[in-house]
Amino acid sequence: GIQVEQSPPDxxxxxxxxxxxxxxxxxxxxxxQWFHQNPWGQLIxxxxxxxxxxxxxxxxxxxxxxxxxxxxxxxxxxxxxxGVYFCAVGSANAGGTSYGKLTFGQGTILTVHP
Amino acid sequence: xxxxTQSPTHLIKTRGQQVTLRxxxxxxxxxxxxxxxxxxxxxxxxxxxxxxxxxxRGNFPDRFSGHQFPNYSSELNVNALLLGDSALYxxxxxxxxxxxxxxxxxxxxRLTVT
Numbered sequence: 001g002i003q004v005e006q007s008p009p010d011x012x013x014x015x016x017x018x019x020x021x022x023x024x025x026x027x028x029x030x031x032x033q034w035f036h037q038n039p040w041g042q043l044i045x046x047x048x049x050x051x052x053x054x055x056x057x058x059x060x061x062x063x064x065x066x067x068x069x070x071x072x073x074x075x076x077x078x079x080x081x082x083g084v085y086f087c088a089v090g091s092a093n094a095g096g097t098s099y100g101k102l103t104f105g106q107g108t109i110l111t112v113h114p
Numbered sequence: 115x116x117x118x119t120q121s122p123t124h125l126i127k128t129r130g131q132q133v134t135l136r137x138x139x140x141x142x143x144x145x146x147x148x149x150x151x152x153x154x155x156x157x158x159x160x161x162x163x164x165x166x167x168x169x170x171r172g173n174f175p176d177r178f179s180g181h182q183f184p185n186y187s188s189e190l191n192v193n194a195l196l197l198g199d200s201a202l203y204x205x206x207x208x209x210x211x212x213x214x215x216x217x218x219x220x221x222x223x224r225l226t227v228t
Contacts, residue, residue: 031215041151041202041222048216086156090215099169100147100208100217104156 002027006087006105013077013112021072021108023087031090031102032063034072036083043086046072077112084109116141118220120205126226127195135190135223139207146188147217148180149204157204163188164210192225200227 003026013019025032034046047054047061049070054061058077063070074081088102119138127133139146145164149157159172163182182188186207192199202224206217 031217033216035219041204041224043157043204043219045216045218048214050215088157090217099162099164099210100145100206100215101159101162101170101172102147102149102157102206102217103159106156 002029002089002091002103004087004089004103004105006085006108008108009106010109011111013110015077015079015112015114017077019074019077019110021074021085021087021110023070023072023105025068025070025089027068027091029065029089029091032070033088033102034061034070035086035088037086037107038083046085074110077110079112079114082110082112118205118207118218120203120220120223122223123221124224124226126228129195129197129227131195132191132193133195133225135203135205135225136187137190137205137207137220138187139205140218143207143209143218144186145208145210146182146186147206148188148190149206150174151202151204151222153201160190195227197227200225
């Protein structure tokens, strides 16, 4: 099956710093999502970005599908940005249907200190 | 617009018992997937349901079974619980067939097996 690798595994920042999280995947995908998992376990949708670039406030993401990687940028980090960030990808099955299986990376644990 | 809901929030069971977890998809969605997230790991795909049938399954034993109802809600059943089944169980939903693959997750059910 498809493999997903995230880096770095851990990231410690001072408030106000910028950061880049990376997600590499091993096969073509029709879905790539970035999530932030809060301390209670809720996965919060950040971006749906199987290709291209998107921005939402201080966060932006870029996926280069032909090179099989995605980047999540966090600018001017805040303590509330702390938590685990997951990249998850999905691909069509042999019949061409994508019912929704997502394969997750191991996550990046972000800690932002005041 | 109602999001994905799950019940119960927390559950404590004894080894060997059976458990049923419930999920209601986001309004307008028709496909439900279940994931297991062990502590410190990314979520792992269990299975997904569409039109009341299991369409795709991950690497989980037959002790894990499910059901989808005509109103698209779903149940996850786990029989003969093991200590290793202790985890956060997440439900996700999407609308199949619209060419847009973004999935939304519920808040999860935290299962503890003692």
